[in-house]
Amino acid sequence: MRDLFSGLADNGLGVTLVLLLIAFVAHEPWRWMGLWLGRGVSVDSEIFLWVRLVSTALVAGLVIRVIAFPAGALASIALSSRLLALVCGVVVFLISGRNMAVGVLGGALALAITGFAVGS
Amino acid sequence: MVSHESKQSGHAREAIMKVPTWVEGAGRWRAFRYGFLRAMLVPGWILLISACGFGVLAQDAGLSLFQSLLVMAVFFGLPAQVAVADQLARDATFFAAAIAVALTGIRLLPMTVTLMPYLGGKDKGPTEQENPPILAKYQERVGQLIAVHFIAVTAWFEGMRALPSLPERLRLIHFIGIGIGLVSMTLAGTAIGYLLVEVVPPVVAAVLLFVSPMYFLLSLIDTGRLPVDIFAIVLGCALSPVFYLLVPEFDLLITGLFGGTLAYLFGRKFRGLSVVSKNSQKGVLRPPSSGEKGP
Numbered sequence: 001m002r003d004l005f006s007g008l009a010d011n012g013l014g015v016t017l018v019l020l021l022i023a024f025v026a027h028e029p030w031r032w033m034g035l036w037l038g039r040g041v042s043v044d045s046e047i048f049l050w051v052r053l054v055s056t057a058l059v060a061g062l063v064i065r066v067i068a069f070p071a072g073a074l075a076s077i078a079l080s081s082r083l084l085a086l087v088c089g090v091v092v093f094l095i096s097g098r099n100m101a102v103g104v105l106g107g108a109l110a111l112a113i114t115g116f117a118v119g120s
Numbered sequence: 121m122v123s124h125e126s127k128q129s130g131h132a133r134e135a136i137m138k139v140p141t142w143v144e145g146a147g148r149w150r151a152f153r154y155g156f157l158r159a160m161l162v163p164g165w166i167l168l169i170s171a172c173g174f175g176v177l178a179q180d181a182g183l184s185l186f187q188s189l190l191v192m193a194v195f196f197g198l199p200a201q202v203a204v205a206d207q208l209a210r211d212a213t214f215f216a217a218a219i220a221v222a223l224t225g226i227r228l229l230p231m232t233v234t235l236m237p238y239l240g241g242k243d244k245g246p247t248e249q250e251n252p253p254i255l256a257k258y259q260e261r262v263g264q265l266i267a268v269h270f271i272a273v274t275a276w277f278e279g280m281r282a283l284p285s286l287p288e289r290l291r292l293i294h295f296i297g298i299g300i301g302l303v304s305m306t307l308a309g310t311a312i313g314y315l316l317v318e319v320v321p322p323v324v325a326a327v328l329l330f331v332s333p334m335y336f337l338l339s340l341i342d343t344g345r346l347p348v349d350i351f352a353i354v355l356g357c358a359l360s361p362v363f364y365l366l367v368p369e370f371d372l373l374i375t376g377l378f379g380g381t382l383a384y385l386f387g388r389k390f391r392g393l394s395v396v397s398k399n400s401q402k403g404v405l406r407p408p409s410s411g412e413k414g415p
Binding site: 015016018019020021022023024025026027028030031032033035037038039040041042048049050051052053054055056057058059060061062063064065066068069070071072073074076077085086089090093094098100103104107108111112115116 | 230234
């Protein structure tokens with residue numbers, strides 16, 4: 001019980017249980033709440049439009065946060081390269097007639113190339 | 121019960137969508153199978169690559185392979201998983217980890233709310249010949265509880281793309297198919313990333329981590345049906361760094377609420393921006409020529 005709440009880093013069954021507990025206490029309830037709140041919502045309603053715009057802005061914000069303030073290996077590539085690659089991906093996506101695979105590939109290639117060229 | 125005439129007007133009626141051919145006479149199994157197969161297409165592979173990135177991260181944080189797979193399956197939301205791995209690596213307390221996860225999980229709430237009309241909620245979908253529902257009421261309730269577990273960015277996009285053009289009776293099962301397919305892809309990806317971490321050069325690891333935000337952004341643009349959607353994307357991108365620096369803990373929540381509300385108010389002021397153009401195919405916003413004239 002002591003290990004369960006004082007720290008997570010000792011590996012084993014305790015960590016596994018803590019991970020499960022966190023998922024069901026802190027993560028899954030948002031989905032249940034959405035299920036409960038969303039039952040009565042109509043697609044034609046103003047509320048629906050507003051909630052959709054909020055989640056759209058939120059995901060866009062998430063994208064920029066991950067690219068501009070990265071953790072791990074992405075941080076080894078210069079900020080200018082990361083942003084350039086993101087823009088490249090969007091441009092390739094639009095000129096390829098909205099082809100998702102081509103767009104993602106374009107962005108990833110741009111990142112790999114500029115990552116090498118600009119250096120870390 | 122199935123042949124409800126739904127309103128064709130309004131901003132959100134996903135105008136003129138083509139009903140897929142497999143729908144004709146489809147039962148549970150076919151609806152599930154086509155959902156599962158849909159998850160094996162491009163978004164599934166992108167998710168697999170993103171999951172590779174998580175596998176790398178989880179190995180780094182000291183999780184076992186089993187724990188990494190478990191986290192992938194029970195969270196099924198990469199930002200929260202990254203938060204958990206990060207907290208674990210920093211030897212954080214249970215409460216710190218739970219709060220970090222809860223904050224990244226908030227985005228699941230609006231996503232679930234916006235998908236619910238298509239998962240047994242109020243949207244009745246395209247009219248079809250008299251077909252009986254394929255699920256009993258209690259099965260629908262249990263199915264919904266299972267279905268919402270798969271809601272994360274990728275499944276949300278796929279749901280928003282696939283479900284509106286399906287008749288109501290097939291949607292829930294189809295979405296569960298998509299979800300189970302996507303979970304399978306992420307489990308494969310996690311295992312690959314976890315086991316290959318030693319061999320991968322840093323640039324490749326960076327590209328693995330880049331793929332999912334790139335895909336999220338393109339999906340936003342692709343599913344953005346209205347001019348206000350595009351406006352919300354631009355606002356979200358612009359506001360996020362500002363709020364990240366001002367209030368790092370709550371940046372996403374505030375970015376979403378502020379940017380989304382601003383886009384919404386803008387759409388109210390200029391009515392034309394939040395109405396689907398009759399010319400736009402599949403309900404997707406087209407470039408200016410066929411798009412809205414504006415105010």
